[in-house]
Amino acid sequence: MIEEGAQEAAIGAFLLAHQGHTQDVEVQRGAWTIYCLCKRCDDVHTYEVDNEARERALGLPPWPKLKKKMGEPRAGP
Numbered sequence: 001m002i003e004e005g006a007q008e009a010a011i012g013a014f015l016l017a018h019q020g021h022t023q024d025v026e027v028q029r030g031a032w033t034i035y036c037l038c039k040r041c042d043d044v045h046t047y048e049v050d051n052e053a054r055e056r057a058l059g060l061p062p063w064p065k066l067k068k069k070m071g072e073p074r075a076g077p
C-alpha cells in the first residue's frame with residue numbers, strides 16, 4: 001500500500017529498477033491501483049493506493065464538510 005501522491009515515486013522506482021528496458025515496461029494507472037510490468041524480466045508489481053476514492057469504494061463515510069461562517073450577525077451599527 002502506498003500513500004496517495006506517491007504514485008509517481010513508485011513508478012519512478014520501478015522504472016529505475018528496469019533502467020535500460022523501459023520500452024518493455026508497461027504501466028497502467030487505475031483509480032486506486034498501479035500496475036507495472038516489465039516484459040523483459042517478466043516482473044510484475046501492483047501498488048494499491050491509499051486514497052479517498054478507495055475509502056469511498058470500501059464504503060467509509062465521506063470527510064465531514066467544513067462549516068462556512070456566513071451571515072454572522074454583527075454587534076450593531
Ligand SMILES: [Zn+2]
Pocket residue numbers: 017018021038039040041042043
Ligand atoms: Zn526489466
